[in-house]
Amino acid sequence: MTIRKELVRSLVAMLVFTLLLGVAYPLVVTGIGQLAFRSQANGELVHVHGRLVGSKLIGQNFALPVYRHGKPLYQHGVLVTRPDPRYFQTRPSGTTPADNDAATSFANYGPNSTVTEKAIAANIAAYIALNGRYYPGGLTAAKVPVDAADTSASGVDPDISVANARIQAYRVAAVRHLPLGTVDALVAKYTIGRSLGFLGEPSVDVLELNLALDRL
Template sequence: MRTPGWISQHMAALRALLVFTVLVGIAYPLVITGVAQIPGLRDKANGSLVEVNGQPVGSSLVGQAFTDADGNPVKKYFQSRPSASGYRLDATSASNLGPESVQDTLGDPALADSPDGDGSKQALLTQVCARSKAVGELEGVDGRRPYCTDDGIGAVLRVFYRDGMSGKVTRAVSVNQPCPATPFIATYEGVAVECGKFGEDYGGGVLVPVRGDAPAESAVPADAVTASASGIDPHISLAYAKLQAKRVAAARDIPVSEVEKLIDEHTTGRALGFMGEPGVNVLELNLALDRR
């Protein structure tokens, strides 16, 4: 008796499913796992774990924060770059904010004491300004940046013109400084600048960032104020590491030259010799300081 065609087709499909399940779902992973355990590859395949006294303290491929229980930087340690995920391995992410993110979302004053927050949200510009100010204070340098107020907020106005996009200025609002704050600039083209008010629609105004008198090149490097795409970058720039050397040396009561020597020893070169910039692995550098 001849087997019906539709049964033959289903049997062929089932055999193919079983064969490829064994090859791709079992054999291939076992082979790759075996290859990964070859000496020279085993460490990277197992996560490039870093151990102290036989206990894992991190990975050379994953960054982590060196802060106290309140989130304040521990002065004897080099600090990693900011992280949009808070260095949570289960939530690696970027902020997805770009250069045009300059206006904050003001919070509702009525929710100031709410455990869920007041609904405010900082734009990328204000995040950068606040971080630069904090790093400058921590390291004892000028943390001011262009388009930032002295108190670490994006220096941005919503300017209203008589003819919509041009003409005489009729109103100017410092949209990132909620009332009753005093605006960072008193007047703009002869018009008094107002503080921002929650709930008001400023969409009819033109966004105008104000340059200010900060130096064009800040003493605080860019990677000290911006998060990486993954949120868990283990490296910082050589410039950011050297900025922190004086503070770390003072906290540990050792010569700055000794700290700078350790920085050089833990600086990796460009990928393939030409891609990217040299970087300093923060975890390995801090462990080297502890071993000292």
């Protein structure tokens, strides 16, 4: 077999598999996704009165800008914000900037890393500062749920644990001047059960919950 025949066969094989796996297969998968799972394939976007407000798959900030001398404060070109106490907050984000859906990632630090220790301690302190004054009897580090102290694997998880939501419900009810029972009922309504009935833990859809609060 000559080198020329080998080259021709190699080029034909490359062309065939490029068309098959690089063009035809992605088109088929995309077509099936758009026909059978259109919402999921397009990011489960949520619109209110025709305006895009978020995605069911990506966490987002529910925050207010920080002002200094009457102007929004920026650090390294990023707007500085603080959590809006009227809304439930998602878990800490591991991306830069926070909740950056274009750069999902996790901090690859071990459990004994001082960086991990400091980050978790800072997240716990921020959680207590936001919710502690509203929680009956005061909020201590031992009562802070894990998902309020640590980031998720993707860094942009959109939901929180039921325990996390129950703690935040005291703040949201107080700030919005709503009965705690009303807020707890909404938490229960937007709690998602285990996948297939046994995988994972129940979680609360933060975006849908906050939208429901605004509708009140």
